[in-house]
Amino acid sequence: MPAFEPSPTEVYVSDASSAGDQVCEPGTACVRKVLLIEDDAETACEISAELAERGYAVEWAANGFDGLGKARAGKTDILIVDRMLPGLDGLSVIETLRRERVRTPVLVLSALGAVDDRVRGLRSGGDDYLTKLFALVELLARVEALLRRPAESPDTILRVGPLELDLLARTARRAERAIDLLPREFRLLEYMMRRQEQLLTRAMLFEEVWNYKFVPQSNLVDVHMGRLRRKIDGPNEPPMIYNVRGEGFVLRAPA
Amino acid sequence: MRLPEFAGTSTFRSALAIFGALAACTVLIFGIVLWQTSAYLTANIDRLISEVARLAAADEPLRQGARVEDHLRADPRRVKLGGLFDSAGKRLAGNVESVPPELHVDAGAQTTSLTRIDGFGRQTQSARTVAQRLADGRILIIGRKLDEVNEIFEIVWTVAALGLFAALCVGLAAAAWLNIRSQRRIEEVNRRIQLIVAGELKQRLPTTGNNDPFDRLALLVNGMLDDVESLIQNLVSVGDDIAHDLRTPLTRVRIGLERARANARSLSELQPAVDQAIAGIDHAVSIVTALLRIREIEQTRRLVGFDDVKVAELLREVGDLYEPFAEDKRLALTVKADVELSVRGDRDLLFEAVANLVDNAVKFTPQGGRIELRLGRQGESGVVRVSDTGPGVGEGERELIVQRFYRSDRSRHTKGLGLGLSLVAAIVKLHGFRLSIAPAPGFVAEIAFQPTEP
Numbered sequence: 001m002p003a004f005e006p007s008p009t010e011v012y013v014s015d016a017s018s019a020g021d022q023v024c025e026p027g028t029a030c031v032r033k034v035l036l037i038e039d040d041a042e043t044a045c046e047i048s049a050e051l052a053e054r055g056y057a058v059e060w061a062a063n064g065f066d067g068l069g070k071a072r073a074g075k076t077d078i079l080i081v082d083r084m085l086p087g088l089d090g091l092s093v094i095e096t097l098r099r100e101r102v103r104t105p106v107l108v109l110s111a112l113g114a115v116d117d118r119v120r121g122l123r124s125g126g127d128d129y130l131t132k133l134f135a136l137v138e139l140l141a142r143v144e145a146l147l148r149r150p151a152e153s154p155d156t157i158l159r160v161g162p163l164e165l166d167l168l169a170r171t172a173r174r175a176e177r178a179i180d181l182l183p184r185e186f187r188l189l190e191y192m193m194r195r196q197e198q199l200l201t202r203a204m205l206f207e208e209v210w211n212y213k214f215v216p217q218s219n220l221v222d223v224h225m226g227r228l229r230r231k232i233d234g235p236n237e238p239p240m241i242y243n244v245r246g247e248g249f250v251l252r253a254p255a
Numbered sequence: 256m257r258l259p260e261f262a263g264t265s266t267f268r269s270a271l272a273i274f275g276a277l278a279a280c281t282v283l284i285f286g287i288v289l290w291q292t293s294a295y296l297t298a299n300i301d302r303l304i305s306e307v308a309r310l311a312a313a314d315e316p317l318r319q320g321a322r323v324e325d326h327l328r329a330d331p332r333r334v335k336l337g338g339l340f341d342s343a344g345k346r347l348a349g350n351v352e353s354v355p356p357e358l359h360v361d362a363g364a365q366t367t368s369l370t371r372i373d374g375f376g377r378q379t380q381s382a383r384t385v386a387q388r389l390a391d392g393r394i395l396i397i398g399r400k401l402d403e404v405n406e407i408f409e410i411v412w413t414v415a416a417l418g419l420f421a422a423l424c425v426g427l428a429a430a431a432w433l434n435i436r437s438q439r440r441i442e443e444v445n446r447r448i449q450l451i452v453a454g455e456l457k458q459r460l461p462t463t464g465n466n467d468p469f470d471r472l473a474l475l476v477n478g479m480l481d482d483v484e485s486l487i488q489n490l491v492s493v494g495d496d497i498a499h500d501l502r503t504p505l506t507r508v509r510i511g512l513e514r515a516r517a518n519a520r521s522l523s524e525l526q527p528a529v530d531q532a533i534a535g536i537d538h539a540v541s542i543v544t545a546l547l548r549i550r551e552i553e554q555t556r557r558l559v560g561f562d563d564v565k566v567a568e569l570l571r572e573v574g575d576l577y578e579p580f581a582e583d584k585r586l587a588l589t590v591k592a593d594v595e596l597s598v599r600g601d602r603d604l605l606f607e608a609v610a611n612l613v614d615n616a617v618k619f620t621p622q623g624g625r626i627e628l629r630l631g632r633q634g635e636s637g638v639v640r641v642s643d644t645g646p647g648v649g650e651g652e653r654e655l656i657v658q659r660f661y662r663s664d665r666s667r668h669t670k671g672l673g674l675g676l677s678l679v680a681a682i683v684k685l686h687g688f689r690l691s692i693a694p695a696p697g698f699v700a701e702i703a704f705q706p707t708e709p
Contacts, residue, residue, distance in 0.1 A: 210576065212606065218580060218614050218617065220577070223579045223583055227579050246530065
């Protein structure tokens with residue numbers, strides 16, 4: 001671990017039922033449903049337990065046909081699909097669903113690490129792709145991100161608490177204080193502001209903000225984040241960027 | 256893996272087929288020669304007997320008998336035939352017993368059998384014959400035995416048969432020789448293949464150097480064996496390397512967990528050990544990931560993802576990504592890319608390669624040092640050079656350092672060097688560029704490439 005600025009560190013618990021943008025119909029239990037299509041029972045068990053703990057209702061299908069049936073029938077909020085399944089493989093399941101105009105977000109899991117495979121996974125209609133031997137936190141963060149995909153808002157000014165980002169003028173300010181940002185910092189902040197209150201893992205940031213598909217050997221994301229944070233969170237201001245130890249970063253309006 | 260018998264008979268069979276064709280040709284040629292010869296000889300005989308008959312017929316009737324007898328005289332080989340018969344068929348002169356019933360009179364030369372009577376007795380002979388009815392009704396027959404033609408026939412056939420027999424012997428011998436030769440070669444190939452199957456990957460198929468199809472095939476197979484050998488060696492070394500490099504972090508994780516279980520008295524005391532264990536496992540996973548990535552790049556043969564990549568822009572982007580990182584370590588990172596060069600390549604991979612070089616440079620250069628990313632030209636080619644003021648590598652290590660997993664001992668405590676460079680090497684190789692570690696103070700890596708014309 002590099003020498004990191006003394007920073008607010010907290011254990012971040014994403015609670016599905018308290019998600020800010022969740023609109024609940026009166027009288028219905030506001031639980032988000034996950035359909036997990038995964039043939040390895042042990043992996044499925046771990047993932048289900050973790051998701052259930054975070055307040056998701058998890059349904060499990062152990063093969064492609066079963067999964068496809070359940071995806072068609074039930075009202076699912078998100079699909080987690082293993083790439084390799086007995087019978088009907090994961091990509092075919094997704095392709096079939098997309099042909100039938102089922103728009104449910106899909107997170108693809110795969111033991112194949114190949115970049116090509118990732119591209120194929122996304123091309124067949126998956127929305128995100130995770131290589132196996134992932135941390136559970138990573139999975140949770142991605143599920144959360146997919147469920148709360150930012151609406152392409154036409155607003156040219158993003159606001160989180162006192163923080164304001166003008167996309168046209170390319171300026172940033174926190175309350176009265178103008179913040180001078182480098183282009184790379186501006187990109188990073190924009191991405192985070194569109195996903196406030198969300199845990200963003202290093203891999204997600206690297207993939208989405210920098211658009212790189214490889215895993216850097218150094219803690220580059222931390223360094224860039226450190227720079228940004230020093231500019232956003234002034235010495236006497238309550239912190240807005242939180243470093244969730246070992247997991248990632250969250251941008252949150254000060255209480 | 257038993258080839259010899261099959262191949263042997265096939266060689267033999269083809270030799271026999273060639274011989275058969277040759278024999279057929281020979282017979283045909285002899286046949287034509289014979290046919291032409293006999294036609295020529297027959298025409299000669301016909302001319303001769305016709306002339307004799309004409310002269311005899313033209314003579315005075317009373318002298319015609321004597322003329323026939325004259326013609327028959329001086330015939331040591333007993334080939335001349337002749338006769339003069341009255342209109343009732345009674346012989347008046349000559350050595351032909353009677354007029355054969357099938358003989359056509361006044362119909363030119365023909366082949367008939369005539370019965371000869373002379374001092375040696377009576378004998379039927381096949382002969383070319385002309386028969387002519389004279390003005391007074393008598394019949395004149397002049398013939399010549401066909402033995403000469405037949406003899407020539409016999410001689411020619413004997414010669415042909417002898418020749419064919421000799422050719423057959425030579426052909427069989429050649430076939431057998433070829434057969435044995437290819438048999439030996441196949442047995443040798445067979446033997447070597449069995450050695451290879453048994454694990455002697457250094458074995459190669461024998462070649463004679465005369466560029467026959469067999470040789471070319473052997474060369475092809477040998478080329479394939481070269482590839483297989485290097486692949487297998489690669490695989491073995493990858494396996495060894497994985498084992499070697501995973502052992503260290505895994506051992507550390509194990510020891511850490513063991514000690515924590517023995518010593519921790521509370522959950523909070525256990526937590527740091529668990530965190531460390533997770534970090535250790537993450538490190539192990541990152542090694543496997545990087546290895547698989549190298550594998551993947553090395554096995555990519557297609558160039559479909561290739562596009563024109565602006566190199567200067569790419570270097571500036573890498574610089575932008577690493578600048579804060581370098582600054583944290585109090586290193587000056589400069590990008591000097593004034594020349595605009597483009598190259599055919601996969602942008603993401605090239606970025607990854609340069610980023611890895613810079614990553615290493617940042618890691619290995621002590622505080623206060625400098626890192627430079629420079630794009631330049633060297634004759635026809637473009638060169639991307641990443642240099643730092645770190646400890647660099649020794650002379651002997653320069654080649655080795657590009658090899659997978661190789662780590663220079665001084666840097667063992669900094670994780671990831673070997674893999675990073677192997678990755679760079681794999682990407683550079685995929686693009687057909689050249690990676691070299693220049694002899695200079697500090698670590699200087701150069702990627703030389705062929706720029707596309709702007």
